[in-house]
Amino acid sequence: MSQGINIYLYFSKVFTGDMFMAVGQDRPGLISRTVTYIGRRSDLIWDLLLEHLWLIIVSISIAVVVSVILGVIISYKSSLAATVLTICQIMMTIPSMAMLAFMVPFFGIGFTTGVVALILYSLLPIVRNTYTGIKEISPAVVESAVGMGMTEWRVLTKIKIPLARPVIMAGIRTATVMIVGIGAIAAYVGAGGLGELIFQGISRSHEPMIIVGAIGVSIIALAFDFVLSWGERRLAAVGKVREAKQ
Template structure:
């Protein structure tokens, strides 16, 4: 059977696993982005806390992904929960670091002018700092999303499903077509999501 015929004959299951993978990544990345932005914003007010939080995020990212998932299994058991939590933890560094860097790189004169106009710290943050840091923030989100899509394949080891199941089934059956198709679908997903975020980032930079 040719590669094309194999893909067509299994199109339904491939699409089902692709949607399952996409859903898992979108849930994890939504949580990761919100959490990363909140942490990134809060640590801009304290340099010591910033160093600690960024160091923790760096350590989490150095842990082998499979080991991280394995540690979560005894606590959250098999399924989507440990996979999502693992993805959230693993993708924090680029978001937290870029939010922090983007905000701290803003010209202090701009912030002082806003304070002189009587704006509160909260208003300065969401009306001035975050909009100015948005392109840098998006760059971090792009990196995290690509990492999350790729790591989603390994999450199948904890029973999360997705395209990782197809790849590992292919390895077990020595079926190179299954492995290649799973890898291609994950790559396409990462490229498409990265491209969408890239276009948003470029529009933000133009503004």
Template structure:
């Protein structure tokens, strides 16, 4: 073990940083796109069901195929990896945002309107805070998945911990495979716990008894 760290310690730090960068960039793009889109879809439920089903069909495409698809368009490296992972982040966040906003108690929304709230104020001050636990569940799920899938970025030269895994498979060295797998798993667990803490902090006090934070 000590010999491995002496040989690959610096590289492990670099690859872990690359892995984290790719994952965080993809999930941030997913949040910036999927949450506003989910809110908009909650205003058009008939179209929303068909659109979310279409996104779900796209996500059945193998991740390696998506990565390969972007090579002729964006070349190789971190950018196509981030864009491909961004597509995979959309469905859980989009679906949970739509469901969370849709299922807000209509009586609470009507009460807000009765107080003179505009549609935008209702979303910001009433609907979004009440839907936050459901939305965050989608963000947590996407984040955990993306950190695992980010190992595939090595397939197109995107770097990250996947480099260790691919090198280990090519050279038949289990230590390299472990060096890529274990840190990715740890990153996913840490990210899930941090997002759970953030969810708990952001959820209005009155709703915490209604949702179980895992």
């Protein structure tokens, strides 16, 4: 409860204009304290930011491989599709705290647990988009590829995956942005990252730490979103009209 009141107080301070000097106190306001904190602990913040990035990159890389393979498999075995997609969906509905706590007995405390949890969370968007991306390809395109004598493997790698790629990329982007946020909570099981700042800030009632952690997470999320949506647009442009270039 006191946590909630604290958070309320930060915001009331920030938004009532008294941003540099706390009301009735002779210590500096929130923003100037945050700036001071960043200046003082920039090494730590930078390390945690990189750690957070690393956690996300490792998790999403593994998740992409696993999910695309899963998505391709269920595009061939439609009987499995509903089951696999439902399981992935259930994964997403498990609260992250519960999921992490549940993982600890199996993977211990630390980076691995965080990665495993993040992979499980990112399955659904990628598996689902891979599946629909492949299913939405015009049957005529696939049939003419098969009819001309392409092997199933060639059809998959030359036709199906390239055509589904923009949709798969959209899934990867959704998953990445989502697990950047969940990644902060993974600090709870010792996976490191900016979550550590947030958790420590809360337990020490040290507002600047919380703010730096939260803003750092947002910056990472926005950066991923920017880079991946750029990639998505590039891929979607393939096969579209390119008259401007000619």
